[in-house]
Amino acid sequence: MIQQIVNGILLGGVYALVGVGMSMIFGIVQLTNLAHGEFVILSAYLSTVLCTNLGLHPLLTLIITVPLMFVIGMVLQNLLINRVMARGSEPALLVTFGLSIIIQNTLLLLFSADAQRMVTSFQSLSVDLGPIKLPVLQLLVFGIGLVVVLLLDLFMKKTYLGQSIRATSDDKTAATLMGVNVKHTYGIAMGLAMGTAALAGLCVGMPWTFYPTSGSQYLIIAFGVVVIGGMGSIKGTLVAGLVFGLAQVLGGTNYGMLVSYAVLLIMLIVRPQGLFSK
Amino acid sequence: MKRHQTGLLNQALLIVVIVVLAVLYLCAALGLIDSNVMRIMLSMCLYCAMGTMWNLMSGHCGLTSLGQQSFVGLAGYTLAVMTTYYSLPYGAAIIVGGILSALLALGLSLVFFRMRGMYFAVATWITAEALKTIFTSWGFVKKGAGMTVKLRPYPTTMEIFILALTLAIVATLVVHFLLKSRTGLGLSAMGNDADAASSVGVNIFKSKLVCFVLAGFFTGIAGVIFYMNKGSIFPTGGFSIEWTVSIVFIVIIGGVGTSVGPIVGSIIYVLLSEFLSKYPGWSNIILGIIAIVVIVVMPDGIVGTLQKKFHFEIMSLRRHAPE
Amino acid sequence: MSEPILKVEHIQAKYGDFLAVSDASMEVPAQQVVSLIGANGAGKSTMMDCVAGVHTPTSGKVFFKGEDITGLPAHEIVTRGLCLVPQGSRCFVRMSVEDNLIMGSFPKAARAHMKDSLDRVYELFPVLKEKRNDASGSLSGGQRQMVAIGRALMTRPELILFDEISLGLAPTIIKDIYARIKQINQEGMSVVLVEQDVKRSRKASESCFVMLKGRVVLSGPSQELSEEAIKNAYFGI
Numbered sequence: 001m002i003q004q005i006v007n008g009i010l011l012g013g014v015y016a017l018v019g020v021g022m023s024m025i026f027g028i029v030q031l032t033n034l035a036h037g038e039f040v041i042l043s044a045y046l047s048t049v050l051c052t053n054l055g056l057h058p059l060l061t062l063i064i065t066v067p068l069m070f071v072i073g074m075v076l077q078n079l080l081i082n083r084v085m086a087r088g089s090e091p092a093l094l095v096t097f098g099l100s101i102i103i104q105n106t107l108l109l110l111f112s113a114d115a116q117r118m119v120t121s122f123q124s125l126s127v128d129l130g131p132i133k134l135p136v137l138q139l140l141v142f143g144i145g146l147v148v149v150l151l152l153d154l155f156m157k158k159t160y161l162g163q164s165i166r167a168t169s170d171d172k173t174a175a176t177l178m179g180v181n182v183k184h185t186y187g188i189a190m191g192l193a194m195g196t197a198a199l200a201g202l203c204v205g206m207p208w209t210f211y212p213t214s215g216s217q218y219l220i221i222a223f224g225v226v227v228i229g230g231m232g233s234i235k236g237t238l239v240a241g242l243v244f245g246l247a248q249v250l251g252g253t254n255y256g257m258l259v260s261y262a263v264l265l266i267m268l269i270v271r272p273q274g275l276f277s278k
Numbered sequence: 279m280k281r282h283q284t285g286l287l288n289q290a291l292l293i294v295v296i297v298v299l300a301v302l303y304l305c306a307a308l309g310l311i312d313s314n315v316m317r318i319m320l321s322m323c324l325y326c327a328m329g330t331m332w333n334l335m336s337g338h339c340g341l342t343s344l345g346q347q348s349f350v351g352l353a354g355y356t357l358a359v360m361t362t363y364y365s366l367p368y369g370a371a372i373i374v375g376g377i378l379s380a381l382l383a384l385g386l387s388l389v390f391f392r393m394r395g396m397y398f399a400v401a402t403w404i405t406a407e408a409l410k411t412i413f414t415s416w417g418f419v420k421k422g423a424g425m426t427v428k429l430r431p432y433p434t435t436m437e438i439f440i441l442a443l444t445l446a447i448v449a450t451l452v453v454h455f456l457l458k459s460r461t462g463l464g465l466s467a468m469g470n471d472a473d474a475a476s477s478v479g480v481n482i483f484k485s486k487l488v489c490f491v492l493a494g495f496f497t498g499i500a501g502v503i504f505y506m507n508k509g510s511i512f513p514t515g516g517f518s519i520e521w522t523v524s525i526v527f528i529v530i531i532g533g534v535g536t537s538v539g540p541i542v543g544s545i546i547y548v549l550l551s552e553f554l555s556k557y558p559g560w561s562n563i564i565l566g567i568i569a570i571v572v573i574v575v576m577p578d579g580i581v582g583t584l585q586k587k588f589h590f591e592i593m594s595l596r597r598h599a600p601e
Numbered sequence: 602m603s604e605p606i607l608k609v610e611h612i613q614a615k616y617g618d619f620l621a622v623s624d625a626s627m628e629v630p631a632q633q634v635v636s637l638i639g640a641n642g643a644g645k646s647t648m649m650d651c652v653a654g655v656h657t658p659t660s661g662k663v664f665f666k667g668e669d670i671t672g673l674p675a676h677e678i679v680t681r682g683l684c685l686v687p688q689g690s691r692c693f694v695r696m697s698v699e700d701n702l703i704m705g706s707f708p709k710a711a712r713a714h715m716k717d718s719l720d721r722v723y724e725l726f727p728v729l730k731e732k733r734n735d736a737s738g739s740l741s742g743g744q745r746q747m748v749a750i751g752r753a754l755m756t757r758p759e760l761i762l763f764d765e766i767s768l769g770l771a772p773t774i775i776k777d778i779y780a781r782i783k784q785i786n787q788e789g790m791s792v793v794l795v796e797q798d799v800k801r802s803r804k805a806s807e808s809c810f811v812m813l814k815g816r817v818v819l820s821g822p823s824q825e826l827s828e829e830a831i832k833n834a835y836f837g838i
Contacts, residue, residue: 089396090342095570097344097523097526098569101565102566102570104562106563163696163707164704166693166696170693170694171694173655174692176675177653177679178704178756179707181676216519261411264404268393
């Protein structure tokens with residue numbers, strides 16, 4: 001039981017990382033990015049390809065995937081999403097829906113429906129703490145998740161760029177009057193969100209197998225983080241990650257996803273504004 | 279003068295449509311239609327019915343559902359269970375499948391209507407995913423192994439096509455008359471200004487409820503007819519997001535909020551999928567790209583853009599003040 | 602007399618089909634306080650939005666320091682030294698008071714002076730220094746208005762536009778805020794006050810412009826226009 005809870009907590013760190021980008025975009029750009037899960041999986045595939053083809057260590061692939069996803073995010077926001085956002089949130093929602101279909105099917109075409117997994121040197125290592133076993137790999141991805149979420153929070157609070165992003169999410173017009181270029185800010189926010197997706201891709205791709213269709217599973221987790229965490233609350237994001245991590249582990253392989261769906265649906269019904277939003 | 283002409287044109291069009299449909303029924307009944315052509319038209323009819331319903335929800339009620347597959351899958355399984363376990367005729371399955379879907383819609387609406395746009399979209403989608411998971415592990419419906427439809431004698435493609443054609447016509451007419459009714463007037467008032475509409479006494483909740491339940495009912499029946507033609511159902515197919523992908527594509531291409539958009543959209547969609555089936559793997563990518571391009575450059579869809587250009591509306595919902 | 606710092610020439614502005622401003626011109630001499638008076642819906646705010654770049658006029662020109670700034674985006678106009686304090690004290694409610702103010706020094710030229718500007722704002726509004734770590738959403742209406750003013754001052758503008766700054770505030774707070782505006786002006790900043798209150802704005806400004814149904818119908822030095830005349834123009838009598 002304790003072992004399971006520990007596993008759930010470790011999983012929670014990764015889930016927080018999966019959700020933090022979606023939460024950001026939801027809060028700042030006011031866009032529900034239905035392609036977020038696919039971006040995570042796309043990154044996992046990118047890392048795998050770099051691993052196998054260039055022989056890079058999985059962690060080193062981040063040097064390429066994070067900037068690459070950042071640029072893709074900015075381009076996407078500036079060329080596509082900003083244009084349709086002007087007509088309301090519905091067309092934008094459907095555009096991201098379209099993107100998710102395109103990415104998922106492109107991955108299917110390129111990599112087939114087979115399961116993929118990144119192989120790491122520390123795959124089977126673990127730390128024993130009495131009755132509890134802590135797999136090194138899980139610890140590592142948990143650590144990455146935690147650090148990234150906290151760093152992002154620091155960036156948002158301590159830099160002009162981060163402040164301008166927060167200001168834009170609070171009041172677009174007032175931010176413009178302070179010299180903030182809103183469209184540019186949206187581009188950066190999307191870039192950052194995609195950067196976190198790249199990190200999340202690595203973190204889910206090392207310990208678990210994934211398929212081209214895994215995106216929707218991670219989208220639901222990301223959406224859960226948005227709903228439970230409320231946007232812009234770092235504490236909320238972490239707690240939401242934990243809730244889903246525990247739900248998944250306690251539900252087991254058969255009912256893990258079902259428990260997550262149930263938690264999310266109940267949250268949506270009871271408190272759609274999030275547990276931690278003011 | 280101008281309005282008079284439009285009226286005449288519309289009447290002429292109506293007569294043409296009735297004649298075409300009558301000929302279609304006759305040809306189908308006489309077995310004059312090639313079975314491959316019939317198969318293609320059958321999907322067009324089913325998608326048309328589902329698209330029309332999604333258009334009613336998204337275009338007129340602001341309910342963007344991404345979970346239409348819940349209704350398709352539930353009704354499809356109803357058909358399989360009723361025919362396999364209870365040897366009931368398909369007519370019963372159509373009715374029960376439709377009613378179960380409508381009840382599901384009713385149940386969902388009670389809890390989901392409080393949610394704003396994107397929450398509603400995601401909640402409907404998660405519901406479908408949850409149903410998929412449940413059906414995958416539910417012994418009664420043979421888990422992931424799927425079920426077959428057992429009908430004796432098995433209806434011919436011709437029979438199924440006639441059912442589908444009738445469904446498409448009924449769905450289109452129901453939506454048309456619903457929108458012309460008081461409920462429709464309330465909905466268009468709501469589209470303009472929800473607060474103002476509710477303040478003058480439009481019961482928004484009730485109007486949206488009617489649309490959502492109707493959509494569940496007809497989408498469910500379309501599911502029954504689809505699986506009657508297919509013969510077997512699996513949880514991954516019945517509750518697949520693909521259903522919603524196709525429906526959304528159809529309505530966007532045709533034109534959200536237009537009366538004939540879903541008809542045009544479903545024709546284009548089915549022909550395009552037929553053509554793209556030669557390139558397996560590519561078809562969804564291409565459909566996705568087309569949908570995005572249409573959203574960006576032609577936000578009113580094909581029908582909406584043409585109507586704007588020629589100032590002519592087929593099956594107009596506009597109410598003309600008496601002169 | 603030298604070149605006016607702001608010159609608005611015959612602007613027209615629409616929201617969809619609605620003509621909010623049909624023909625409005627005004628001039629703001631450097632280092633003066635000018636008031637723009639008019640009833641609700643006269644087009645004052647739209648006109649200010651056009652000047653600050655929040656809204657784009659359909660025709661007409663806006664010159665700031667002799668340069669044509671018509672149609673430039675708001676975020677660019679603010680870097681040139683023109684800042685609008687929008688109606689309703691729109692603070693970044695989830696950010697602290699100090700973070701709100703720091704956002705004001707977002708324009709590159711203002712960043713170097715961030716510390717000085719911050720001290721200056723705290724000197725003008727000591728209460729903000731006290732509450733600097735509070736979320737601005739928790740402040741009173743008057744304090745929020747001070748945050749909005751302070752934040753605008755942080756951009757180091759040469760011309761500052763106040764859109765209905767006294768709306769919904771208690772008389773004593775209005776008096777206090779007006780005193781600060783006077784202080785700001787005496788330090789060399791040009792000011793436009795958008796107001797519905799004829800008496801207060803006439804007293805606070807050197808010249809007045811009166812708007813009615815999207816047009817500027819009366820203008821002149823505040824001393825030469827009687828309260829009576831302004832009121833007549835205001836109501837279109």
